[in-house]
Amino acid sequence: MYDAPTQASKLDQTDIKITANNVQVYYGDTHAIKDVSVDIVDRAVTAFIGPSGCGKSTFLRCLNRMNDTIDICRVEGQIKIDGEDIYDRRIDPVQLRAKVGMVFQKPNPFPKSIYDNVAYGPKIHGMTRNKAELDEVVETALRGAALWDEVKDRLHTPGTGLSGGQQQRLCIARAVATKPEVLLMDEPCSALDPIATAQVEDLIESLKEQFSVVIVTHSMQQAARISQKTAFFHLGNLVEYDDTNTIFTNPSDPRTESYITGRIG
Amino acid sequence: MTDATHEGAKRHRSLLTVDAQTKKRNAAEARFKVYGMVAILAGLTFLVVLAVSIIRSGLPAFSANMVQVELTLSQEQYAEAEGQLFKTRAYADIFNAAFTAELRERGLTTEFDPESIERIIGQPGATIRSFYRANEDQLGQPVTFNLPTASRIDGYFKGRLLRENVTDSRFLTLADLDLADELKEAGIIQSQFNWTFITGKDSSVDNPGGAGLGASVIGSFAMMLVVLFLSLPIGVAASIYLEEFAPKNRITDLIEVNISNLAAVPSIVFGILGLAVFIQFAHLPQSAPLVGGLVLTLMTLPTIIISTRASLKSVPPSIRDAALGVGASKMQAVFHHVLPLAMPGILTGTIIGLAQALGETAPLLLIGMVGFVAREYPDGLVSAFMDPNSAMPAQIYTWAARSDDAFYEKAWGGIIILLVFLLAMNLLAILLRRRFERRW
Numbered sequence: 109m110y111d112a113p114t115q116a117s118k119l120d121q122t123d124i125k126i127t128a129n130n131v132q133v134y135y136g137d138t139h140a141i142k143d144v145s146v147d148i149v150d151r152a153v154t155a156f157i158g159p160s161g162c163g164k165s166t167f168l169r170c171l172n173r174m175n176d177t178i179d180i181c182r183v184e185g186q187i188k189i190d191g192e193d194i195y196d197r198r199i200d201p202v203q204l205r206a207k208v209g210m211v212f213q214k215p216n217p218f219p220k221s222i223y224d225n226v227a228y229g230p231k232i233h234g235m236t237r238n239k240a241e242l243d244e245v246v247e248t249a250l251r252g253a254a255l256w257d258e259v260k261d262r263l264h265t266p267g268t269g270l271s272g273g274q275q276q277r278l279c280i281a282r283a284v285a286t287k288p289e290v291l292l293m294d295e296p297c298s299a300l301d302p303i304a305t306a307q308v309e310d311l312i313e314s315l316k317e318q319f320s321v322v323i324v325t326h327s328m329q330q331a332a333r334i335s336q337k338t339a340f341f342h343l344g345n346l347v348e349y350d351d352t353n354t355i356f357t358n359p360s361d362p363r364t365e366s367y368i369t370g371r372i373g
Numbered sequence: 374m375t376d377a378t379h380e381g382a383k384r385h386r387s388l389l390t391v392d393a394q395t396k397k398r399n400a401a402e403a404r405f406k407v408y409g410m411v412a413i414l415a416g417l418t419f420l421v422v423l424a425v426s427i428i429r430s431g432l433p434a435f436s437a438n439m440v441q442v443e444l445t446l447s448q449e450q451y452a453e454a455e456g457q458l459f460k461t462r463a464y465a466d467i468f469n470a471a472f473t474a475e476l477r478e479r480g481l482t483t484e485f486d487p488e489s490i491e492r493i494i495g496q497p498g499a500t501i502r503s504f505y506r507a508n509e510d511q512l513g514q515p516v517t518f519n520l521p522t523a524s525r526i527d528g529y530f531k532g533r534l535l536r537e538n539v540t541d542s543r544f545l546t547l548a549d550l551d552l553a554d555e556l557k558e559a560g561i562i563q564s565q566f567n568w569t570f571i572t573g574k575d576s577s578v579d580n581p582g583g584a585g586l587g588a589s590v591i592g593s594f595a596m597m598l599v600v601l602f603l604s605l606p607i608g609v610a611a612s613i614y615l616e617e618f619a620p621k622n623r624i625t626d627l628i629e630v631n632i633s634n635l636a637a638v639p640s641i642v643f644g645i646l647g648l649a650v651f652i653q654f655a656h657l658p659q660s661a662p663l664v665g666g667l668v669l670t671l672m673t674l675p676t677i678i679i680s681t682r683a684s685l686k687s688v689p690p691s692i693r694d695a696a697l698g699v700g701a702s703k704m705q706a707v708f709h710h711v712l713p714l715a716m717p718g719i720l721t722g723t724i725i726g727l728a729q730a731l732g733e734t735a736p737l738l739l740i741g742m743v744g745f746v747a748r749e750y751p752d753g754l755v756s757a758f759m760d761p762n763s764a765m766p767a768q769i770y771t772w773a774a775r776s777d778d779a780f781y782e783k784a785w786g787g788i789i790i791l792l793v794f795l796l797a798m799n800l801l802a803i804l805l806r807r808r809f810e811r812r813w
Contacts, residue, residue: 174694179620202700205697206699206700209700210694210698212691212695212698216689216695218695218696218710219714228699229700229701232701232709285699
């Protein structure tokens with residue numbers, strides 16, 4: 109079995125944002141995530157790759173406790189963000205999710221205006237005192253998501269009227285607006301065409317300056333292009349976790365090599 | 374297909390010739406379409422027959438043959454009549470005398486029996502008495518009364534009663550009909566729009582001309598308010614809890630099954646439950662619209678819960694994820710995002726539930742909201758809920774059960790009014806749906 113701590117020790121320990129220790133996830137009787145331990149670095153992009161059903165999305169959803177919404181889902185083990193166990197009884201998942209933002213596979217803007225979509229998070233968290241501040245937060249978030257120039261003249265039109273790529277960037281803006289520290293992205297480009305994908309990838313590139321970005325992707329090229337660290341999941345196990353370059357050029361586990369070269373998956 | 378691989382000749386079958394299997398399939402499809410059309414036509418035919426028969430039987434209820442008579446009652450006559458034992462009888466006598474005199478003055482050709490007047494105009498005494506009691510200052514001055522004709526004469530003009538079927542009796546003679554015809558020609562009897570039918574109260578069995586649906590419309594309205602203000606919040610709160618918050622386990626499964634079953638419980642069961650719990654146990658007043666509303670709330674709740682849960686379920690989970698993902702609490706996600714999207718469905722379900730409740734009769738009969746109770750208008754808001762009243766369908770039922778044909782006609786007319794209310798509610802449901810409908 110792969111020994112995570114020794115692998116992790118090779119990484120730069122100074123800037124660890126998230127630490128997962130022996131995480132187990134069960135869906136009813138199904139053991140979906142088996143003993144995963146991983147350290148995720150701050151201000152970098154970490155990619156989770158692996159064949160469908162390998163548990164990478166499930167593991168991602170553990171990081172902001174989105175799995176809490178699934179009744180039959182049970183998480184064991186320890187996940188620490190900035191040294192705090194997020195599954196501690198005293199942790200309120202709502203507060204956690206303000207700190208750990210999430211972008212989903214399918215663009216899911218609220219059926220409200222573009223402005224309201226972005227302003228919703230700051231509003232419910234009471235981050236602004238007045239309309240002017242809120243306007244500023246919305247503009248910063250939309251600029252951060254490289255969407256401002258396209259929508260600045262129609263902020264009050266429905267967010268659902270945008271194109272797929274714009275919608276996804278709107279969702280990123282919405283996630284960024286609450287000023288999270290970690291941004292989780294669950295296959296954010298799978299519903300987008302190549303041009304929109306390139307835009308979102310550029311965006312992720314710039315987002316890593318401020319956040320720790322964790323992205324699940326099916327596209328190994330994408331992982332290779334944008335991430336600094338890559339984790340390979342297979343059948344619920346974390347097979348290998350290392351610098352992206354190492355994973356793609358010199359993987360230590362034969363399963364990783366098979367997947368990358370297209371023999372399994 | 375297997376043939377094609379074996380025989381080279383068949384591989385190049387022309388698409389222009391239809392093979393046997395395709396023919397069979399097409400025939401089956403054509404047959405099915407015909408069945409469907411026959412079913413729809415049958416349905417439409419029933420609908421048309423229903424609508425036509427309701428309108429044909431019900432429309433006459435909206436007009437009435439009225440007699441306009443000018444009458445001057447002196448102070449002495451008033452005092453004398455009030456002093457008698459049978460006061461309305463006394464007023465009727467005064468009226469008959471005055472009317473007879475007026476007809477003689479007009480020089481009507483037909484000779485008539487003074488009693489005919491009484492048979493034509495029914496019972497004017499009560500109307501005249503209540504008018505002068507309320508307006509004593511009008512004594513001594515000429516007042517024009519607009520009085521309904523007796524139900525048989527009204528029926529004669531509306532074609533309900535045919536001359537051939539009339540045999541002289543103490544209720545009606547052929548001579549009466551001659552006189553009525555003459556009065557009609559002279560313009561003394563006129564067919565007018567029957568406002569009393571829409572605004573009036575129920576009348577006694579021998580005075581169908583004075584009967585109206587107004588009081589029971591108020592009763593129905595009060596009940597609908599109770600139903601709306603109880604079942605909407607309770608139903609929506611229950612559905613939101615069950616759908617969004619409750620853990621899925623045996624207990625919630627049991628609750629779910631039972632709510633579905635409740636929707637299928639016969640309404641009379643709710644009626645007897647209401648009688649036992651609200652009236653006999655809680656001692657709420659009998660025949661009160663409040664109790665009717667409570668009973669109908671019990672009946673409407675399952676409908677609202679089922680439709681609300683269905684519309685909550687139809688909101689895509691991605692919206693919930695999106696809200697939770699930016700750190701909204703579960704309640705914020707539900708109230709800010711899920712509920713607005715489910716609103717059209719909830720409103721439609723509520724209005725359909727209300728429409729069902731509006732047309733419900735059986736439970737009302739059990740708690741005493743029968744038609745003849747609606748003799749008085751409620752005098753104020755509290756009275757509208759607490760004082761005995763009836764409701765539209767119960768009033769219609771009571772009328773339909775009375776022996777006089779004139780009431781039968783009123784029952785049909787009442788159904789038209791009820792249907793107008795139901796159509797209006799359905800229209801409202803459609804409009805609200807349009808108004809709130811959004812895309813996602």
